[in-house]
Amino acid sequence: MxxxxxxxxxRLSMYRRVLQTYQDNQSExxxxxxxxxxxxxxPVQVRRDIMLIGYSGTQRKGYSVKELINKIGDILDGNERINAVIIGMxxxxxxxxxYFNTKRSKIDIVAAFENDSTKVDRIISGIKSYHTDSLEMILEESNVTIAILSLSPREAQDVTDRLVFAGIKGILNFTSVPLTVPxxxxxxxxxxxxSMEKLAYFVKEKIRDENSL
Amino acid sequence: MxxxxxxxxxRLSMYRRVLQTYQDNQSExxxxxxxxxxxxxxPVQVRRDIMLIGYSGTQRKGYSVKELINKIGDILDGNERINAVIIGMxxxxxxxxxYFNTKRSKIDIVAAFENDSTKVDRIISGIKSYHTDSLEMILEESNVTIAILSLSPREAQDVTDRLVFAGIKGILNFTSVPLTVPxxxxxxxxxxxxSMEKLAYFVKEKIRDENSL
DNA sequence: TAAACAATGTTATTATTTTAACAATTATAC
DNA sequence: GTATAATTGTTAAAATAATAACATTGTTTA
Structure with a gap:
């Protein structure tokens, strides 16, 4: 495919989430x-998406919740688990x-990094925290493909460069800095x-439209 | 318009942000x-966006940073400030x-709401925090149009209904629950x-593509 | 002052995404 | 057992978004 x-x-990610709660307390x-x-x-969008992933329901009965969850899992998760690290605690x-620790997910956050010495070499939110200086060392000995950036904007690009050099393949950027990656x-x-400014804009537009009717 | x-x-929101730092330390x-x-x-996308907001630069010189920031402000902010509340601290x-307190923005978070009694009636992160029970009361006496939801999924829809009933016009939903609003x-x-699952998918795809070359 | 250049502004094209239309199929009712 | 109703699967059309093409214009330079 x-x-x-x-x-x-x-949408597949969202389908799976609601299907999991649906499965827990309702029909097959x-x-x-x-x-x-x-x-x-x-409904068309849902059917089209499901068509695209190559799953088929049965007419008049709908889709098997269990099978659909599995099929989405095949697409989104693949076979093996994915390891991630987070920078900035x-x-x-x-x-x-x-958020992630509580979800059933194939993505594991395996380490956290911090500059603040009071937060280093401790378990924070269930995750072992290291000093950012040891980034390369830890990454070398573990199979991590994804990094989550929740640190100060000032350090964002520097840390990104180091992550990329260390072989990271995906970055989820929570800072407001536009990052440069290969x-x-x-x-x-x-x-x-x-997101906030966009929402504010459309709220204003809606109010304007209503007033102009 | x-x-x-x-x-x-x-993109306008992002333009403005980088323009502001650009303005602080560089050319006109x-x-x-x-x-x-x-x-x-x-560059085409930038020019097209700027065209759409009805601003013009001068050929061979480019755009006046200050004027462009102001024009984007006219579009995104309008005339008056916008008040927001946040539910869940x-x-x-x-x-x-x-995040918001530190940014220069026309959007003010004016109140926070919490159920945890240890967090109520205090200033948290610079914002006055109230019990969620007093939501309607506070909203009635202030001109709030936007609500930010960062509370537990379990309460999300209930609080949403109350917010809507109280006249809120925009909701920024940080919970993973799909909300129903009018x-x-x-x-x-x-x-x-x-976002995370999407990133993981495309990382896997890229690795797969590279291996299949 | 005229030619060359480099930038903008805008229309046209292409790509992506959503929505609509409808044929095929299966369960149900009579 | 046949008609009917409801649902899926898929192709076609429409809407939205990004990219390309290029005419226009201001600036520089010879």
Whole structure:
């Protein structure tokens, strides 16, 4: 199967999440319109996404929840688990690790890095924390492909360069700094300020539209 | 001017941010290709966005940084400041408020809400914190249009309903729960798990592609 | 002052994403 | 057992977004 559309990947992640809670307390099968309504999407979009991943339901019965979860897992997780590290254990770093530790996921955060000496060589939010200086050393002895950046903007690009040099293949950037990475490294930006300003804009637009009716 | 494309709005927010740091330590003018390279976009996209907001640079000189910042401000901020509240002051809530308090922004977080009695009626991260029970009371006496949700998934929909009923017009949802809101309320989801799984997928794809060469 | 150059502004094209349309199929009711 | 209704799977169309193409214009330089 060739690479799936980005938006489909996003939705697959959401499908799985709601399917897992659905599975826990309800029926064995689910209709496209049910899954759609749980996520406020259209049934067509759900069916099309499921078509793209090569899974088939049965007409009139819908999709087997269990099989669909497994199929999405095949796509998103692959076979082996993925190791990640997090750099920066302020409030945001702790929030992220708490979040992930509680979820059933194939992605494990295996180490945290900090400059603040009071946070180094301790277990924070269930994760062993090291000084950022030992980044290369730890990465060398463990199979880590993804890094989560929740540190100060000032250090972001420096640490990124070191991560890339150490062989990291994907970066989830929570800082507001636009990072430069080589072509073969995936970068996903997660920008609170932009989300907020975007929301504010559309709120204002909506209010404006309503007033102009 | 009619409503701008969603993607343009996102980029405008990013333009402004890099322009502000650019302004602080560099020249009066900026070329489209400079602005583009700061954000790893194409010059065409930058020029097209700027065209859409109705601003013009001068050929051969580029865009006036100051004027462009102001013009983006007109679009994103409008005239008046926007008030927001945040619900849930765990690590994530604190991270978000710290983030916003330090930025120059037209969006003010004016109150926080918590259920944990040890966090109520105090100043946390510079923001007055109230018990969630007094949500309606506080909202009634202040002009708040946006709410940020960084609370437990379990309470998310309940609180959302109360916020909507109290007249909130936009919700920034940091929980992983898909929320139901009426048509006239804007909703922006900010989903860490999905971002992470998406990144993991594309990392795997890239590794797969490289191996198959 | 005129030619060359380098930048903007805008229209046209292409790519991606969503939505619509509808045929195929299966369970159910009569 | 046949008709009916409801659902899936897939192709086609529409909407949105990104990229390319290029005309225009201001600046520099000879």
């Amino acid at each position: 060739s690479t799936l559309p980005e938006k489909t990947i996003e 099968f689910i209709y496209s319109h049910e899954l759609a309504s749980l996520l406020h999407l259209t 302020g409030h945001l770093g702790k929030a992220i690790t708490n 072509e073969d490294v995936s970068l996903e930006n997660y920008d609170m300020v932009t | 009619s409503t701008l494309p969603e993607k343009t709005i996102e 003018f900026i070329y489209s290709h400079e602005l583009a390279s700061l954000l790893h976009l194409t 765990g690590h994530l809530g604190k991270a978000i408020t710290n 048509e006239d309320v804007s909703l922006e989801n900010y989903d860490m798990v999905t």
